[in-house]
Amino acid sequence: xxxxxxxxxxxxxxxxxxxxxxxxxxxxxxxxxxxxxxxxxxxxxxxxxxxxxxxxxxxxxxxxxxxxxxxxxxxxxxxxxxxxxxxxxxxxxxxxxxxxxxxxxxxxxxxxxxxxxxxxxxxxxxxxxxxxxxxxxxxxxxxxxxxxxxxxxxxxxxxxxxxxxxxxxxxxxxxxxxxxxxxxxxxxxxxxxxxxxxxxxxxxxxxxxxxxxxxxxxxxxxxxxxxxxxxxxxxxxxxxxxxxxxxxxxxxxxxxxxxxxxxxxxxxxxxxxxxxxxxxxxxxxxxxxxxxxxxxxxxxxxxxxxxxxxxxxxxxxxxxxx
Amino acid sequence: xxxxxxxxxxxxxxxxxxxxxxxxxxxxxxxxxxxxxxxxxxxxxxxxxxxxxxxxxxxxxxxxxxxxxxxxxxxxxxxxxxxxxxxxxxxxxxxxxxxxxxxxxxxxxxxxxxxxxxxxxxxxxxxxxxxxxxxxxxxxxxxxxxxxxxxxxxxxxxxxxxxxxxxxxxxxxxxxxxxxxxxxxxxxxxxxxxxxxxxxxxxxxxxxxxxxxxxxxxxxxxxxxxxxxxxxxxxxxxxxxxxxxxxxxxxxxxxxxxxxxxxxxxxxxxxxxxxxxxx
Numbered sequence: 356x357x358x359x360x361x362x363x364x365x366x367x368x369x370x371x372x373x374x375x376x377x378x379x380x381x382x383x384x385x386x387x388x389x390x391x392x393x394x395x396x397x398x399x400x401x402x403x404x405x406x407x408x409x410x411x412x413x414x415x416x417x418x419x420x421x422x423x424x425x426x427x428x429x430x431x432x433x434x435x436x437x438x439x440x441x442x443x444x445x446x447x448x449x450x451x452x453x454x455x456x457x458x459x460x461x462x463x464x465x466x467x468x469x470x471x472x473x474x475x476x477x478x479x480x481x482x483x484x485x486x487x488x489x490x491x492x493x494x495x496x497x498x499x500x501x502x503x504x505x506x507x508x509x510x511x512x513x514x515x516x517x518x519x520x521x522x523x524x525x526x527x528x529x530x531x532x533x534x535x536x537x538x539x540x541x542x543x544x545x546x547x548x549x550x551x552x553x554x555x556x557x558x559x560x561x562x563x564x565x566x567x568x569x570x571x572x573x574x575x576x577x578x579x580x581x582x583x584x585x586x587x588x589x590x591x592x593x594x595x596x597x598x599x600x601x602x603x604x605x606x607x608x609x610x611x612x613x614x615x616x617x618x619x620x621x622x623x624x625x626x627x628x629x630x631x632x633x634x635x636x637x638x639x640x641x642x643x644x645x646x647x648x649x650x651x652x653x654x655x656x657x658x659x660x661x662x663x664x665x666x667x668x669x670x671x672x673x674x675x676x677x
Numbered sequence: 678x679x680x681x682x683x684x685x686x687x688x689x690x691x692x693x694x695x696x697x698x699x700x701x702x703x704x705x706x707x708x709x710x711x712x713x714x715x716x717x718x719x720x721x722x723x724x725x726x727x728x729x730x731x732x733x734x735x736x737x738x739x740x741x742x743x744x745x746x747x748x749x750x751x752x753x754x755x756x757x758x759x760x761x762x763x764x765x766x767x768x769x770x771x772x773x774x775x776x777x778x779x780x781x782x783x784x785x786x787x788x789x790x791x792x793x794x795x796x797x798x799x800x801x802x803x804x805x806x807x808x809x810x811x812x813x814x815x816x817x818x819x820x821x822x823x824x825x826x827x828x829x830x831x832x833x834x835x836x837x838x839x840x841x842x843x844x845x846x847x848x849x850x851x852x853x854x855x856x857x858x859x860x861x862x863x864x865x866x867x868x869x870x871x872x873x874x875x876x877x878x879x880x881x882x883x884x885x886x887x888x889x890x891x892x893x894x895x896x897x898x899x900x901x902x903x904x905x906x907x908x909x910x911x912x913x914x915x916x917x918x919x920x921x922x923x924x925x926x927x928x929x930x931x932x933x934x935x936x937x938x939x940x941x942x943x944x945x946x947x948x949x950x951x952x953x954x955x956x
Contacts, residue, residue, distance in 0.1 A: 432753050444772075445748035445797045452797050458746050462798055465743035468808070470799035473746075525704040535712060543719065544743045545769040550718040551711070555747060559762060559772050563749055568765035568772075590704070591711055 359603055362648035366599050368527025371633035374641035382643040386613050390637070400663070401617050408662045413655025417495055425498050428562050443496070443558035444549070445476060452476030456484070456601065457594040458555070461548055464540040481601060489602015493588065493595050494627075494654035498561060499553040499572070503588055504627075504654075506576045510584050522583045524590045526630065533593040553587060554594055585627050595652075602649045606671040609647040609657065613640045616665035622657035632657065635665070646671075718768035727767065729775035730933065730950035732760050733783060733840055734793040734801040738951065740809050744800040747772030751792035751801060757871045757882045759783045760792060778933025778948050785823055785903045785932060786873035786882045790834060804837045811838045814953025818927050822905035825875055834904075834930075841931025842952040843898075843908065845923060851945035852895035853910060853921045859895035862886040863938045870937050872901065885938065898923050898935035898946050908935060927954050 365371050379387075427439045428446065440447045444458040454476030463469050484492055493500050513519045536548040549555055553575055556568040579586050588595055602608075611634055618637040623629040631648040634640045646669075658666045721727070722742070732751050735741045751774050752760045759781045763770040774792075776783055793801045805811045820833035848854055863885055864870065871882040890897065894910075902908045907929040910921050923935075923946060933948040 440753050440795075441748040441750040441797075442772075445746045445750065447750065447795075447797075454746065454797060462744055462746050466740065466798075468744070468799070468806075472797045473799070476797055522703060523700055524707055525700055528704040528708055531708060532711065535708075536715075539712075539715070544739060545719070545722065546743065546745075546747070547715050547718065547769065549747055550765070550769050550771045551715050555772060556765075559747065559749060563752060563762055566762075566764040571765060586707075590707060 358646075359649075362650070363600075363603060365630055365648055366596070366650040367530045368525065371630055373639065378641045380642045383613060383641055386643060387638055387640075390618075401619070409659070411659055413659050413668075417654060418501070420495050421498070421501055424496055425558065425561055428558070432562050442555065442562055443498070444555050451479060453480050453483075455594070456480055457597040458546070458549065460537065460597065461540045461546040464537055465544050465546050467541075484598055484601045485605055486607070488605040488607035488653045489598045489600070489649060490595060490652040491602070491605075491607065492598045494652040497554050497594070498557040500588065500652075502553075502557065502572070502576060503579060503585055506580050507585055507627075510580045513580070514584075519581055524583065524586065526590065528590050529592070529596055532591050533596045536593050548593060552592075552594070554592075588627055599649050602651075605649070606673070607653060608669060608671070609651055609653060609655070609666055610669040611635060611640065611645045611647060612665050612667070613643045613645075614665075615663045616640075616661075617663050619662075621660040621662070622666060625656040625660050627652055627654065627656075718771070721766070721768035721770065728950050729763070729767075729770070729773075730778060730841055730931070730948065732774050732776060732792045732801055733785075733790050733930070733932070734796075734803060734836060734838075735840055736800055736802065736805065736809055737811055741800050742769055742773065744798050745773050746798045746800075748797065749774065750795040750797065754787070754791040754795045755783075756787050756791070757781055757784060757873075776933065778936040779944060780937075781870045782872070782933035782937035782948075784872040784882065784901075784934050785825070785834060786880075788823065788826060788834075790836065803835045812953055814955055815839055815951075817930070821907075821928055821930055824903055824905050825873065825879070827905065836930065839930045839954070841933075841948045841950040842954060843925045843929050843931065843933075843935050843946055843948050844952070845925070845945060846947045847941075847943060847945045848922070849945075850939075850941040850943060851922065852940065853923060854945075856920065857895060859890055859892045859897060859940055862889050863897055863940055872934065872937070894921060895940065896921075896923070897938045897940065901934050901938045903932060903934060904928055904930055929954075 361372065428442060431437055431439045438449060443455055445454045452472050452475050454473060456477060459473060459477040514521055539547040551571065553572045556572055560566060560569055575587050616635055618635065622635060623632045626632055628650045631651045634645050658668065731741055736744060749762055752762060759776050760774045761777065763773050763775055765771045793803055815838045817837060817839055821836055822832045823834050826832050845851065852859055866886050868886055870885050872885055873882040874888055877883055877888065896910050899908050899910050906926055908923055908925050911924045912919055913922050931948045935946045936944050936948050939946050
């Protein structure tokens, strides 16, 4: 249970906690000891691993899924094939209601009434993302994530060239936003967040055609390119936090294997939420195998860049069954 | 750092403290900025810049704005694409559906008010729930009969309230009042609006320009009205002269077909959104 509480605490903005000496398992202690004293062996392994690295394995799969889902919305409307009708805020897949959890929450708070379809659609989506990993929504479905991760490449390039510098915010500000947007919906009776949500705006633009609202999305992307890396997803978006809560008990997660790790830190450089990967720092992991926290978007970028297979997708319980 | 309690003046510690303070202040500015931007959305609502015609069955405006989830499923099911989504200049109305009757009116060619069926959040409903009643002047005297299915066992649209009312706003423009007929395409060859004509195709709406008229006296608003008894041509005496004029009755739902087909550049008859029936 403690593991889950810690995962939520970090997600809400708390700094990751260093494990106490007593919390280290014997197995982990042995691995840490070995790594400290066998430096030459490790260098050789590192070089060998590099040569066998698969490039962009998960990235390709994820982009195909993300683009397919978003284009399925567009195709369903344009060619009237009626497979996935609506937009990301609420839709119908072959007639079954699907409703975005954060949009549903905003509507329930603003309207103060819940009708049956809203309840069914929200329940279906809740179970779906509980099974698939919560913030999996962000990296595998959200169209703004796709735009932002490409803008991020430009940002990282500019930082490397020393043209600009990155400005971090306190991560806790996202939790404050979540509460404020919920409170504003309740008090004003309007779905305030919906009017500035780039997820909804981009999704609708893809389906119903572009509008002025894309100007706001462009401003956000410019802010992320020139001022603060992935600012919206990291520090503002309440959708991410809502799905993060759903993912706390999800069976799908990235798993870290201490024995395979060379502590090069490549994974933390590409991660949208590097605070979930504190355990990969040399000497930090308290056990030989760890599940990455609920703020993880399961995008698989860390798995792609890890040359030694220390990170991988895992579904809890599946190995036991199979 | 080897020192547990760093002394004041340690440059590394001071830089870290400074960065932490900057980060904190930046976060507060970010918070204020995002909240400020989202509050801007309230201005169009508060000023009621645009009184929009909502799709049939829409709740009263504040309830409608709060319950709409902005998914556009109503847009997708409409056979004549009458429903459009608003843009960001409408503030909290971004992504909220509306109908511009002059460009494309709702002619109920879907028969069953599909947009209401499609709405996942109850922002569009057949009958307003008891806890969100509509104004009494919005309630219809009887279930509206759709002329297209007048002969079917259930000829009514399952609607209990109107969304607006047709009004003869510019009587001086009305061709009937001038005693004029009408010949040709109701809105000219470039008009893209569609509607269903029972005598052409029971199910498929066609472009209005593909259905030219030849009328001794223009009664387009009356002959294209999809609702039974909503509008009729009446003789009235004005300034000692007997003229013909369209008269709107209590059965009017505010669907906007009359506004769409009215031939003058500025329509003589328009629908006023959210306007109720008053004697």
